[in-house]
Structure formats: C-alpha cells, structure tokens
Amino acid sequence: MEIRYTAIPAERLAAMREAGEDEFGNKWQPRVAEGWEPLRCCLRKASVDEDIALICYTPWDEPSPWMEAGPVFVHHEACAGYPDTGEYPALFRHNKAILNPFDHSGARAYDHITFLGPEDDHLAALANVLSQPDVAYVHVRSGSAGCFHFLAT
Incomplete structure (x- = not known):
C-alpha cells in the first residue's frame, strides 16, 4: 500500500501570510x-x-461538523514544504500520536481511531487503518496535545 503524507498546503499558508493572519483572524x-x-x-x-509563526489551523477546507482547529507551528516565511510525500515524517515516527480516520463521506470512522505510543510501529498502524474499506483518509495528530500533524491518504 502506498501512503501519501501531506503537510499543510503551501497555497493555504501563502494566503494566510498575504492576509497577515491565519484563517481564524489571529x-x-x-x-x-x-x-x-x-x-x-x-x-x-x-x-x-x-x-516561525504559531497559527490556528484546521485541515478542513470547507465547513464540517467534524472540524477541529488548533495551534500549530509553521515557518514565518514560505519554505520548500515536505518533499518526501511517500515517506512517514521522521519527526513524528516515535511520539505519542492519534490516528483520526474519516470515511468516504467525511465522517469520523470511530471504529478505527488508534492511539500510538513512542514504541509502536506508526507506519504499520497507519497502513492498517488506511487498509480498512470504510476509511478514506487519516488526520495524524499529537497524542499529547491533540494538534494536527499531517494528512495521510
């Protein structure tokens, strides 16, 4: 299974930088x-x-009852982004994480929510969740703070 790991989209960050505020007015x-x-x-x-900048971010790009927003750090100015979209980001491979899956309609797939510790195999756990027929994508989040890390599809 090929998994794609996606950081915050550069276009959304560029729009925030140009506006001088995040999407929540901070x-x-x-x-x-x-x-x-x-x-x-x-x-x-x-x-x-x-x-760097501390902004409020939600991975949702349209209104949703599942929308979660929270603080994340980004570069203050534009950077090259995450080029290795086929590689689980090393920074997040050995931390506490929550795999927060969503189905094809965009609703949370509660049966597949997974909590991971630093000792767990994050890649194998994510591959398992994404292999479920009812899971379309996963928001990988901090298991300590709950904030968004990246999107996995």
Whole structure:
C-alpha cells in the first residue's frame, strides 16, 4: 500500500501570510524558534533561531461538523514544504500520536481511531487503518496535545 503524507498546503499558508493572519483572524507574527517546535509546513523540527509563526489551523477546507482547529507551528516565511510525500515524517515516527480516520463521506470512522505510543510501529498502524474499506483518509495528530500533524491518504 502506498501512503501519501501531506503537510499543510503551501497555497493555504501563502494566503494566510498575504492576509497577515491565519484563517481564524489571529495575527501572523514571527517568533524565534527555540529548536523544539514541530513545523507543520515541512514536517521537521525548527532549528534554533529560525523565524516561525504559531497559527490556528484546521485541515478542513470547507465547513464540517467534524472540524477541529488548533495551534500549530509553521515557518514565518514560505519554505520548500515536505518533499518526501511517500515517506512517514521522521519527526513524528516515535511520539505519542492519534490516528483520526474519516470515511468516504467525511465522517469520523470511530471504529478505527488508534492511539500510538513512542514504541509502536506508526507506519504499520497507519497502513492498517488506511487498509480498512470504510476509511478514506487519516488526520495524524499529537497524542499529547491533540494538534494536527499531517494528512495521510
């Protein structure tokens, strides 16, 4: 099974940068990275002293009763994004995670929600969830904070 891993779309981030605010009206402002922040634009950890922004983000691009929004870190200026869309992002491979699956109608597939620990095989668990006939895609989220990591299809 080939899985695609997708960071926050560059077009959405570009629109937010141009507007000077995220999609929820929070001001787009730089902050200096301490070096621990997981960046959702390129799916890597920020380097010390990089200019980043903390924004409110939802992976939904249209209204949905399933919409969840929360804080995520991104580069303040545009970056190259996540080029390895066929590779599970290394930064998130050994953390606490929630695999939050959705069916083909866009509703949450409750029977397949999966909680992972750092010791679990995240790739195998994700492949298992995505192999279910009723699962169309998965929002991979932080198991600690609940915030969005990336989309898996």
